[in-house]
Amino acid sequence: GHVHMGFMREIIIGDAIQRLLKKKRKEVNFRIFIDSYDAAKRFPPYIDKSYADNYVGQPFALIPSPFNDIEASSYAEYFGKELINTFPDFGVDIETIWTHSLYQHAEMHEQIRIGLQKADEVKKIVLTHLTHAMSDSEKAEKYEDYEQWMPAMVVCESCNRTQIKNSKGEISPNRIVNYDQVKDTVTYICPACEYSGEVKISSGLVKLNWRLDWPAKWALNPKNVYEGSGKDHFTKITGSWDVATDLCHQIYGYEGPVGLGFEWVRLGDSDMGTSKGVVFMPKTYLSMAEPELLRMIFLTTNPSRHVSFRIEELSLLYDEYERIERIYYQLEEPFDLKKKLDDYSNRLQKALTKELEKEALEQFSLLIRNEQDIEKRKLLAKNKKGKIEEMVNEQFSTRFTEQLEKYKKSEEAEYSRQRGEIEFLYPLIRAKNVKKECPPQIPHKFLVNMVQLRKYISFEEILNKAQQTQEQKQIPAIISKSYMKKRLQQTENWLNHIKTLIEETEDAQEKIRIESKVDLFDVPKTVSKATIGSFDEKQLLSLKEFSSWLNQIDEFTEENLKNSMIQIRDKTRIDAKNLFQAIYMVLIGRSVGPRLGPFMTLMDLKWIRKRFSVFGKK
Ligand SMILES: [Zn+2]
Numbered sequence: 070g071h072v073h074m075g076f077m078r079e080i081i082i083g084d085a086i087q088r089l090l091k092k093k094r095k096e097v098n099f100r101i102f103i104d105s106y107d108a109a110k111r112f113p114p115y116i117d118k119s120y121a122d123n124y125v126g127q128p129f130a131l132i133p134s135p136f137n138d139i140e141a142s143s144y145a146e147y148f149g150k151e152l153i154n155t156f157p158d159f160g161v162d163i164e165t166i167w168t169h170s171l172y173q174h175a176e177m178h179e180q181i182r183i184g185l186q187k188a189d190e191v192k193k194i195v196l197t198h199l200t201h202a203m204s205d206s207e208k209a210e211k212y213e214d215y216e217q218w219m220p221a222m223v224v225c226e227s228c229n230r231t232q233i234k235n236s237k238g239e240i241s242p243n244r245i246v247n248y249d250q251v252k253d254t255v256t257y258i259c260p261a262c263e264y265s266g267e268v269k270i271s272s273g274l275v276k277l278n279w280r281l282d283w284p285a286k287w288a289l290n291p292k293n294v295y296e297g298s299g300k301d302h303f304t305k306i307t308g309s310w311d312v313a314t315d316l317c318h319q320i321y322g323y324e325g326p327v328g329l330g331f332e333w334v335r336l337g338d339s340d341m342g343t344s345k346g347v348v349f350m351p352k353t354y355l356s357m358a359e360p361e362l363l364r365m366i367f368l369t370t371n372p373s374r375h376v377s378f379r380i381e382e383l384s385l386l387y388d389e390y391e392r393i394e395r396i397y398y399q400l401e402e403p404f405d406l407k408k409k410l411d412d413y414s415n416r417l418q419k420a421l422t423k424e425l426e427k428e429a430l431e432q433f434s435l436l437i438r439n440e441q442d443i444e445k446r447k448l449l450a451k452n453k454k455g456k457i458e459e460m461v462n463e464q465f466s467t468r469f470t471e472q473l474e475k476y477k478k479s480e481e482a483e484y485s486r487q488r489g490e491i492e493f494l495y496p497l498i499r500a501k502n503v504k505k506e507c508p509p510q511i512p513h514k515f516l517v518n519m520v521q522l523r524k525y526i527s528f529e530e531i532l533n534k535a536q537q538t539q540e541q542k543q544i545p546a547i548i549s550k551s552y553m554k555k556r557l558q559q560t561e562n563w564l565n566h567i568k569t570l571i572e573e574t575e576d577a578q579e580k581i582r583i584e585s586k587v588d589l590f591d592v593p594k595t596v597s598k599a600t601i602g603s604f605d606e607k608q609l610l611s612l613k614e615f616s617s618w619l620n621q622i623d624e625f626t627e628e629n630l631k632n633s634m635i636q637i638r639d640k641t642r643i644d645a646k647n648l649f650q651a652i653y654m655v656l657i658g659r660s661v662g663p664r665l666g667p668f669m670t671l672m673d674l675k676w677i678r679k680r681f682s683v684f685g686k687k
Pocket of ligand 1: 225226227228229230259260261262263264
């Protein structure tokens with residue numbers, strides 16, 4: 070069924086490895102195998118019940134597509150394409166191998182022959198792994214279960230099935246009863262329809278058992294050196310990875326690839342698993358955010374640690390991504406080195422003086438104690454202050470320079486380390502080519518506000534405002550209309566998702582936590598009577614003043630807003646908090662909201678005037 074977003078972890082890490090190898094001028098083949106020839110054991114809850122009755126036990130490539138929004142000739146192709154179609158957007162360059170097609174190739178038929186010839190050896194290896202920690206009686210039982218086991222099965226010519234599930238839930242594959250090496254055929258019995266037949270190995274109907282399928286595919290391309298997979302495959306000895314590499318070595322004569330097991334990716338605190346029916350897919354993610362954020366998360370987290378992707382923290386992730394980008398283009402520093410050195414120098418000055426004074430005092434006491442001559446001792450004591458000062462001065466500058474230099478060196482090294490890390494990382498995070506100049510940056514929080522004010526602000530105004538904000542950050546790129554439209558749409562999709570998430574979250578604490586990450590507001594059509602009724606005398610008077618001020622100005626800026634707030638407060642003696650609350654209530658029907666200055670300057674002055682005019686009359 071639907072593949073969830075967490076799967077992108079191994080794809081994105083694989084892609085990064087590919088990019089790094091290509092940079093070193095190595096020949097790289099990056100491939101994904103879609104196991105379309107595997108049989109359907111069950112279907113997810115969003116698939117029509119009739120599918121289970123008609124197609125269970127058949128390879129996914131032979132089952133019709135359940136939906137028609139993607140052009141697909143089979144069930145396998147539908148869900149495969151749904152995933153693969155997102156790869157170019159994520160900047161992933163990968164070759165897709167459909168297993169059902171692979172099984173039609175002569176090279177794969179050869180692997181099947183080898184597997185069948187060495188069937189007993191295969192069985193022995195598998196059983197040795199599976200039973201290694203078992204008691205004798207458990208072992209005997211397992212060996213009995215595997216009595217008729219064969220490392221391959223046949224897609225039934227009569228019913229298309231390769232296996233059947235009995236009433237106890239046990240799966241029985243179509244059994245190969247004979248392999249005729251001379252005729253190059255297998256004879257099989259289908260437990261689903263009781264058909265028995267004989268097919269050529271080259272018919273494409275013979276499929277290796279999954280235990281041998283994996284190593285057979287590795288051995289097709291013995292230069293293959295790396296394969297990423299979920300950590301569940303990497304249980305020692307009994308895990309499928311260890312079994313497969315052993316089979317690969319002993320049956321196909323190739324030592325097998327280097328494997329990397331990945332920890333899970335979770336969506337917030339819950340699994341992204343497909344069992345609940347609702348799946349957060351790579352395409353769901355792309356409808357809400359740029360691909361770079363996900364690349365950033367996966368490429369900056371150790372593969373052996375689990376990732377908790379918190380969709381409500383998108384604004385923070387954008388901030389982090391844009392910071393990395395600005396550092397890469399040298400528009401921002403990893404940190405303020407000069408300030409850090411200045412601060413340290415000030416601290417050092419004080420600390421060192423204190424330290425040297427203490428040392429000097431100790432030395433001075435020693436000096437006095439050791440002086441036998443009373444007269445000389447008196448003279449020394451009289452000169453105490455000057456003497457100590459002299460001792461401190463003697464030491465200070467060398468020690469100061471020495472320590473400052475040491476600190477400077479370590480901070481400079483840290484500065485270069487951080488810069489170097491970003492120079493390495495940024496091109497790997499980028500989905501597309503690295504541009505010569507810094508690409509446009511539109512703050513996510515700005516988009517969040519704009520989407521919610523969309524009814525009151527024209528698209529052109531939003532574009533202008535974003536361009537201005539960007540210029541303040543010295544980013545020269547022009548924000549195109551299409552880019553702005555795309556980002557607004559993504560943000561709108563994200564906000565809708567967050568609203569649903571809040572609605573569906575039952576835990577009250579968790580609800581509050583999610584809400585605190587997002588500036589959600591809704592602008593009511595008019596200021597309600599209840600709202601007006603809730604204001605006290607000072608608030609009403611202040612709003613009246615504010616309304617008349619709005620009528621006097623030609624332009625709305627953060628600066629003149631600030632001044633008007635001061636004037637109003639002088640005049641009405643209103644508490645600042647009460648004044649802001651009243652203005653927020655009029656604008657968005659809530660007592661708190663986004664920062665007032667930037668927020669209001671984005672709105673249309675005529676609209677604001679009208680909004681506050683109701684208070685002007687009173
Ligand atoms: Zn059959």
